[in-house]
Amino acid sequence: MITLYQTPVAWGMPNLSPFCFKLESYLRMAGLPYTAKLAQLPHAPKGKVPYVEIDGQLMGDSQFIIEYLKRKHGDTLDAKLTPEQLAIGHTVRRMLEECTYWYIIYMRWVDDAGWRAYMPVVETMIPDVLGGPVPLPMLRQKMLQILHDQGTGRHSMEEVQVLAKEDITAVATLMGNKPFLLGEAPSSFDAVVYSFMVSIIANPVDTELKQYTLSQENLVRYCARFKSRFFANWKPPETRAA
Numbered sequence: 001m002i003t004l005y006q007t008p009v010a011w012g013m014p015n016l017s018p019f020c021f022k023l024e025s026y027l028r029m030a031g032l033p034y035t036a037k038l039a040q041l042p043h044a045p046k047g048k049v050p051y052v053e054i055d056g057q058l059m060g061d062s063q064f065i066i067e068y069l070k071r072k073h074g075d076t077l078d079a080k081l082t083p084e085q086l087a088i089g090h091t092v093r094r095m096l097e098e099c100t101y102w103y104i105i106y107m108r109w110v111d112d113a114g115w116r117a118y119m120p121v122v123e124t125m126i127p128d129v130l131g132g133p134v135p136l137p138m139l140r141q142k143m144l145q146i147l148h149d150q151g152t153g154r155h156s157m158e159e160v161q162v163l164a165k166e167d168i169t170a171v172a173t174l175m176g177n178k179p180f181l182l183g184e185a186p187s188s189f190d191a192v193v194y195s196f197m198v199s200i201i202a203n204p205v206d207t208e209l210k211q212y213t214l215s216q217e218n219l220v221r222y223c224a225r226f227k228s229r230f231f232a233n234w235k236p237p238e239t240r241a242a
């Protein structure tokens, strides 16, 4: 059995963190049974979420976990992809995880309207997920410092939205009218695309980026298609069988 340790359900998403949401999406796509539990960061092997417990072993990093599961259970999702499709999938994944991710974080922590909407959700993670009674202003300050050091925090909201919209345009263009990123069949890369698109769209603040993403009709249709195929019978963790 796989136990998935993750962030809470929020804003109508099964998971607040795009990386936890990606891993939960993959588990559902691959048909691997799991139990979802709230994470406790001090127990996370890499100090980040998601992490899993499989056969008594804790393991961190969504992609390392997916690669492990592919080796253990086989890889029906990606087995038929060509080298070119794998390269496209890899490039899109890296862009979303290493660039777009920071823009999503910026909208939640730096933008004042974003922070007002996000603060109550962060509050629900104190102390359990975050591992102690940390004052909210201190948490925000820490994230602002991380964003500054990473680089995105040095940009204005307008600049960040320009950069993020370029990423959305790239995904929408590559998707075209295909049902899934790489063709007729879903691949593991769709777990990333879906979770990151929904993480942008579900933000209650009506940012220019959210509006832009919603204006990409193929992406909106894609998210609906993915949800009805892989999350139709999803239930919040509290009501799932242990």
Ligand SMILES: N[C@@H](CCC(=O)N[C@@H](CS)C(=O)NCC(=O)O)C(=O)O
Residues within 6 Å of the ligand: 017, 018, 019, 020, 047, 048, 049, 050, 060, 061, 062, 063
């Ligand atoms: N490469 C990691 C990234 C995970 C990640 O950045 N998780 C964030 C939440 S979305 C986190 O745990 N942040 C807490 C921290 O950095 O202290 C993965 O794929 O799992």
